[in-house]
Amino acid sequence: MINDYKIAVIGCGNLGLSIVHGLLADKNVKAENITATRRNVQALKHLADAGVTTTSDNLEAIKSAELIVLGLKPYKIMDVLKDLAPHFDSSKHILVSLATGVHIADIQRIVGEDIPVYRAMPNTAADVETSMTCVCGNKDSARDLQVVLDCFSAVGDTIVIDESLMDSATVLGACGIAYVLRFIRAMIQGGIEIGFDAKTASHIATQTVKGAAELLIQRNQHPEYEIDKVTTPRGCTIAGLNEMEHNGFSSALIKDEGHPTVDIKALLQQYPVLGICYGAQLACHQYGGVVAASDKREYGRAGLHVTRDDLFHSVEEASQVWMSHGDTIKNIPDEMTIIAHTDNIPVAAYKMNSEPHPFYGIQFHPE
Ligand SMILES: NC(=O)c1ccc[n+]([C@@H]2O[C@H](COP(=O)([O-])OP(=O)(O)OC[C@H]3O[C@@H](n4cnc5c(N)ncnc54)[C@H](OP(=O)(O)O)[C@@H]3O)[C@@H](O)[C@H]2O)c1
Structure with a gap:
């Protein structure tokens, strides 16, 4: 499907270039179907030499395009979209923004509700067709989504996620x-x-x-x-x-300011949740508990001592489990109850009777 599409990459910098390079390496994509823009168009000469249309005129680029990939910085994208908004055509155009932290609703406020708007989060391995690209969108159209996935499949692997996970x-x-x-x-x-x-x-x-x-x-x-x-x-x-x-x-990866996170309180409104290892630590942290570097060895087999609880109803009191973590739960918040410990750690598993669904956290790896 993507081989028939005309693609414009608006703002062809690090990531935009990686995507165009990846697309060019895909035998199904024709160079003449791609237009790449940036103000310093000289920097795109190698693309022009490969048959890509290069220009600094964004309006000209979108006129002939169907799939429009916005590779602009988050602080630039709104201004460019305001200029282009009157020229978008909902019967023809699909927009894909790569801008970090710019939500679909922000884009729709400028371009209108009718235009199919997607967000894609690839990485620079797109340059060597090995990107991991997470995609989310505002439309239910399976066809539009397939076009977006086909575009990013040309540069690596893709998955569709909820927009709430885009920062993660x-x-x-x-x-x-x-x-x-x-x-x-x-x-x-x-x-x-x-x-x-x-x-x-x-x-x-x-x-x-x-x-x-x-x-x-x-x-x-x-x-x-x-x-x-x-x-x-x-x-x-x-x-x-x-x-x-x-x-x-x-612990450096987990504690990093931008550590991977999910809104556990919101999840618990919909489902019971089981947090394994980092998931257990994250929930504890989000509810005010203390997670810190462990001073005891917590890698390898450990003897688990369980308190009778529905989670462990078929688990024997002393069972062997696998531990692998550098951080550990030092203190759990009042609403959580410890339901298992090992010889090394006091909180090997805990339960929180939250409404409407409970949360279980286990620091070992049952998987
Ligand atoms: N880098 C990553 O790994 C990564 C990963 C995921 C998402 N993102 C997101 O992807 C976006 C691009 O990141 P990047 O690292 O590729 O940034 P970048 O290298 O700065 O690329 C942005 C490009 O936009 C061009 N540009 C600026 N104003 C323009 C205009 N009015 N019209 C057309 N082009 C214009 C700039 O070139 P000129 O100055 O020549 O115009 C620049 O090359 C960002 O929103 C970022 O949040 C990046």
């Missing part, structure tokens, strides 16, 4: 690229310290990270399952993992 998608998927790159950089520096030249260390680190991701993607496994396979008792892998946790590796 930004942190996990878009900022996530930087977190992983910093991790790789640290691996390379470690590799150099133990004897490799930078090029070899980089080769080993990047292929290792790629391999770890492929293991999870292709086998559909939980990370701990694969970690367990490479941790021998008293071995160097478990020593390294524990050292990472003692230095706050997981």
Whole structure:
């Protein structure tokens, strides 16, 4: 379907360019169907050489386009949309905004309710057709949604999410690229310290990270399952993992200002909720409890002691569970009740009898 569509990318900077590069690499997409804009059109010369129409005239670009991808910065997008609004045609145009934090309702206030408006949160791996793109939209039209998904499928994987999760998608998927790159950089520096030249260390680190991701993607496994396979008792892998946790590796990601989050109170209005590991810590934190770096080893097997409760009705009093966390729940709020502990941690599981639905939090990994 996307091969027949005329696509305009308005504001072709880092991300817009990544998307155009990805589209150009897709054999189904013709370069002559793509128009790319920015004010400094000289910076798009390589696209023009590849057959893409390049211009600084946004109005001209949307006239011939059907799918319009807005790659502008959040502080720019409204001004550009105000200029273009009178020229949008609801029978022809589909808008997709990449702008972080700009809601569909904000865009609709300018372009009107009739225009199909979508938000997409890709990442810069679109440049190498490996983006993770989260999409949400204001219309029920399956056809429009399919066009948007087809466009971003050309540059990687896509999922449809609720708009309320778009900020979380930004942190996990878009900022996530930087977190992983910093991790790789640290691996390379470690590799150099133990004897490799930078090029070899980089080769080993990047292929290792790629391999770890492929293991999870292709086998559909939980990370701990694969970690367990490479941790021998008293071995160097478990020593390294524990050292990472003692230095706050997981907790740095969880406590980051932009940590992945969901509105648990809102979820509980609709469903009973089970929070596992980070989910249990997040709920505790949101209700005023204390989550902090653990000073005891909490990686590996642990003996769980349960209080009789509906969640554990078929679980024996002393059961073995798997723990893997650097942070731990130090204090739970008054409305929560502890329903399990281990020898190392007092809050291995808790319950909150919230209305209309209860919340259960468990720090171990039943999955
Ligand atoms: N970078 C990421 O990883 C990422 C991930 C997800 C979402 N986002 C979102 O994607 C959007 C773009 O981010 P970015 O990093 O790609 O920003 P960027 O590199 O600054 O790209 C924005 C481009 O817009 C162009 N522009 C500015 N005013 C314009 C106008 N009036 N008409 C046409 N083009 C104009 C600029 O080029 P000229 O100055 O030459 O016009 C610039 O190249 C942002 O809203 C961001 O929140 C980014």
